[in-house]
Amino acid sequence: MVVVPSDTIVLPRRSWRDGLTSAQAQGWILLAPALAIYAGFALYPMIEVFVLSFQKWNGLSPAREFVGFANYIFIFRDDPVFWMALGNTVIWTALAIVIPPILGFLLALALNQALPGRNALRAVFYLPVVIAPIAVATMWKWMYDPFFGLFSTLLTDIGFQSFIPDWLGNRRIALYSIFAGYVWQHAGFSMVLFLAGLQGVSDSLVEAARMDGASRFQVLRYVILPALRTTTTVVVVLSLIQSLRAFDIVYGMTLGGPAQSTQMLALWAFTQSMQIHDFGRGAAVAVVLLLMTIAVIIPYLLWRARNDKAQGRSA
Amino acid sequence: MSAATAPFRQMGSDRIDPLLVVLWIVLIVLALIWIAPAVFIVSTSLKSTQDVMGGGAFAPPTKVYWQNYASAWERGRFSTTFLNSVIVTFVKVPIGLAFSAMAAYALSRIKLPYGKGFLALFVFGTMLPFQVMLAPLFSVVNGIGAINTFIGLWLPYIAFGVPYQVFILHGFFKEVPEELSEAAIVDGASHFTIFRQVFLPISLPVLAALFILDFVATWNEFAMALVILLNNRNWTLPLALMGFQGEFGSDYGPLNAAIVTTVVPAVVVYLIFQRYFVGGLTAGAVKG
Incomplete structure (x- = not known):
């Protein structure tokens, strides 16, 4: 045994015998750093968004003037870009909760079969998830280059050069061009979650269904899909939350242009505040997006808590 | 299966x-x-x-x-920004993870008033989008005079990294059998000792998974760095890549060399630690 100066041993012993209070003191000390930083740099800014949305402020001057609902009235009544951004966010989210999850589900289903090299295949589909979104934006912007980019070159190679659209410059398609890059990046995320969910599907149940002469489709419909109900909810909600956050990929590819046709709420809140220096209006836009997000988060977390409890009881 | x-x-x-x-x-x-x-x-x-x-x-x-790489590194000042990214990531990730583990231990093993409430507050934060509050983040960091400093970046990075890690580690610590820590408590060990000598060693696989996940997320982060690091001497790689695209976007060779430079470290880490990475990601989303 190492000889330790006696007071270093005695101190914790005495403090423990003092009872709950000192255990509590230790608990507070352990909790404090994480809680303080989280409160100061995540929760406080969130509250600050609400406060700012009722003020007029340029971000630097000491004067912050209370203006009531003026910022909201402005964005709802006088700011056509806000409505464009809202519309695009809704379109983007609708696509993002359908396309990457379906693609990810099909990939997971396929890569759950006994196929040679399936781990390598999984790694390929998952790879884009670890690439920085801003790098995905830069990559895809270059691939959409009208002259030397990948898509234009390939279309030229097969003789379709007159059909090359201006991928990111055409207002009608730019949003969908960006979304293609988003799908490339996010399908692997859904795939991994569905693969984890498929591990929970009982093998013996699948086998029993086959023995009873169920077709592939019937096994999928009546055995696998019901077992994946929880996973599916999780994937859809996480996809929804992620899609509301879309910022880097739009910033990197178009900055919201051309003519605001790819503007989204998160980016517009940033642009209003940090580039137009109207923190009040930016905050009002952010509050709209934040409320949309919270309206999803809270019911989802309550559902999760209920679900976990039910699982705990049955286990 | x-x-x-x-x-x-x-x-x-x-x-x-x-x-x-x-x-x-x-x-x-x-x-x-x-x-x-x-x-x-x-x-x-x-x-x-x-x-x-x-x-x-x-x-x-x-x-x-190969000259594309040399040219990108020189014009994009990537030797500086690469080093910045390394500093930002290798300081933030261990400290953030340590704070998360401490908090998770306190919330799962010590009876604290409002402990459940604090846990719920952290869980709420796992889904909170920082993209919505970039401007207030700027003003908060500006308020403590930390714009253009790494500290100004580390604090919000830790703030938004802590919730998920606390959530996962709390779930893990909760399942550790009582007997393991009881013996130590009877011996008079403090919670700090039990945390360090019992809980940290047994949770190494989880910590590794969270470390890898956080490494990639921190390495790739762009939006917060954009509002906090305004001076290009402090830029991290994602910012430098964006700046390079703006300035030399039609120098296709060097531009793509810049992309590869930014992406490769995260991809290599992912490929080496794939198992941990996917484990850390699915742990929170699909339990049981």
Whole structure:
């Protein structure tokens, strides 16, 4: 045994015998750093968004003037870009909760079969998830280059050069061009979650269904899909939350242009505040997006808590 | 589950299933499409401008043009920004994870007033989008005079990294049997000792998974750095890449070299620690 100066041993012993209070003191000390930083740099800014949305402020001057609902009235009544951004966010989210999850589900289903090299295949589909979104934006912007980019070159190679659209410059398609890059990046995320969910599907149940002469489709419909109900909810909600956050990929590819046709709420809140220096209006836009997000988060977390409890009881 | 099954067979059957063969071929084609952008970027990063403009998209470079990397590193000041990214990541990730583990221990093992409430507050934060509060983040960090400093970046990074880690580690610590820590408590050990000597060692796999996950997320983070690091001497790689694209966007070779530089560290870490990475990601989303 190492000889330790006696007071270093005695101190914790005495403090423990003092009872709950000192255990509590230790608990507070352990909790404090994480809680303080989280409160100061995540929760406080969130509250600050609400406060700012009722003020007029340029971000630097000491004067912050209370203006009531003026910022909201402005964005709802006088700011056509806000409505464009809202519309695009809704379109983007609708696509993002359908396309990457379906693609990810099909990939997971396929890569759950006994196929040679399936781990390598999984790694390929998952790879884009670890690439920085801003790098995905830069990559895809270059691939959409009208002259030397990948898509234009390939279309030229097969003789379709007159059909090359201006991928990111055409207002009608730019949003969908960006979304293609988003799908490339996010399908692997859904795939991994569905693969984890498929591990929970009982093998013996699948086998029993086959023995009873169920077709592939019937096994999928009546055995696998019901077992994946929880996973599916999780994937859809996480996809929804992620899609509301879309910022880097739009910033990197178009900055919201051309003519605001790819503007989204998160980016517009940033642009209003940090580039137009109207923190009040930016905050009002952010509050709209934040409320949309919270309206999803809270019911989802309550559902999760209920679900976990039910699982705990049955286990 | 079907790992024990021979290739191309359905579970419980030893005949080759033709549908699975077709499926496999479709998957290979799809995988080639999925990897094509990466191949295109890497091959462009090694081409001279004439090659980029003259050859086909997937034509290999006539002569490997490493100069693109030197040129990107010099003009994009990547030796500085790469170092910045390394500092930002290697300070933030361990400290953040340590704080998360401490908090998770306190919330799962010590009876604290409002402990459940604090936990709920952290869980709420796991889904909170920081993209919504970039402007207030700027003003808060500006308020403590930390714009253009790494501390100004570390604090919000830790704030938004802590919730998920606390959530996962709390779930893990909660399941540790009482007997393991009781003996130590009877011996008079403090919670700090039990945390360090009992809980940290047994949770190494979880900590490793969270470390890898957080490493990639921190390395890749762009939006918060954009509002806090305004001076290009402090830029991290994602910012430098964006700046490079703005300034030299039509120098295709160096631009793609810059992309590769930014992406490679995260990809290498992912490929080495793949198992941990996917484990850390799915742990929170699909439990049980």
